[in-house]
Amino acid sequence: MKRKTRSMKTKQFIANSIVHVFLSVLGFVWVLPVFFVILTSFREEGGAYKSYIIPRGYTLNNYKKLFEQTSSLNYSRWFINTLFVAICTCLLSAFFVLSIAYVMSRLRFKLRKRLLNVAMILGMFPGFMSMIAVYYILKGFGFLEAGPLKLVALIMVYSGGAGLVFYVAKGFFDTIPKTIDEAAFIDGATKWDVFLKITIPLSKPIIVITLLQSFMGPWVDYIFAKVILGQDRKYYTIAIGLWSMLEKEFIEYYYTQFFAGCVLISIPIAIIFLVTQRFYVEGVSGAVKG
Incomplete structure (x- = not known):
């Protein structure tokens, strides 16, 4: 009985871990564009396309x-x-x-x-x-x-x-x-x-x-x-x-x-x-x- 209980807990732990990892990846994918919009709104460098995401300077202008x-x-x-x-x-x-x-x-x-x-x-x-x-x-x-x-x-x-x-x-x-x-x-x-x-x-x-x-x-x-x-x-x-x-x-x-x-x-x-x-x-x- 103890072995069955442990195996059930192990399976449940693995399943929950997979679900949490999957949801974390989806959350990151969802947040990334929002993060990009906010960072770009404070970007000091003008122009449209840049080869980097993190701005090199920040401004409120x-x-x-x-x-x-x-x-x-x-x-x-x-x-x-x-x-x-x-x-x-x-x-x-x-x-x-x-x-x-x-x-x-x-x-x-x-x-x-x-x-x-x-x-x-x-x-x-x-x-x-x-x-x-x-x-x-x-x-x-x-x-x-x-x-x-x-x-x-x-x-x-x-x-x-x-x-x-x-x-x-x-x-x-x-x-x-x-x-x-x-x-x-x-x-x-x-x-x-x-x-x-x-x-x-x-x-x-x-x-x-x-x-x-x-x-x-x-x-x-x-x-x-x-x-x-x-x-x-x-x-x-x-x-x-x-x-x-x-x-x-x-x-x-x-x-x-x-x-x-x-x-x-x-x-x-x-x-x-x-x-x-x-x-x-x-x-x-x-x-x-x-």
Whole structure:
């Protein structure tokens, strides 16, 4: 028995060691690009390609130069544009998603199952497939004539398609007992009262995950933003602005500043994830149970 116990412990130790080594290698591979971005953002030597990874000198000028407004660089304005679009999209998308999810979870009506199937099928197609059609629709309505209207159009595009991504929220709402709704109806509450005063307060995790996902989409999107905003640099978002710094005529001068800009825009997302991590896990687990 002692030999069997020792052999089992030895096998378990070997298996755990292999798993830990494998995870360590994966962790190193994942951290290496992040490490490279941070080091390059502090690199004192200019220019794009270098034959070494560790900088020979360090400086904060790359971060300072980001906020020096020039004809080709307006980082602070790009940041404000992105923040405005992300916040507006976040609020509108969350309202659309939560409203549709509540209707599909709680109400029963004709064609409900067919609508669920259609939404699931449409959700399988990437959004950029409709990019050209959306562009000409917005152009026909005059939203691409001026810079401020382009930002409004961008918010409409991001928010308009958010309603299809309601399955996770619906799964969470399904876990809330319907007897609570029935008790509220007996007391004279309307469906809006139940949604606003009962369901929403009980759904903080899924609200947080919906807000987070709605915020991140505009923050990192490049394709739709580039198509709608065009060449108007004043109204660029962060993603387009950073990419424009890598154009042939700018890359040698803005290369290290590009990495500094990448570090700065990652900080808000990292903070939000750390603060909302608990709600994020609860929201996903609740949806899976539903």
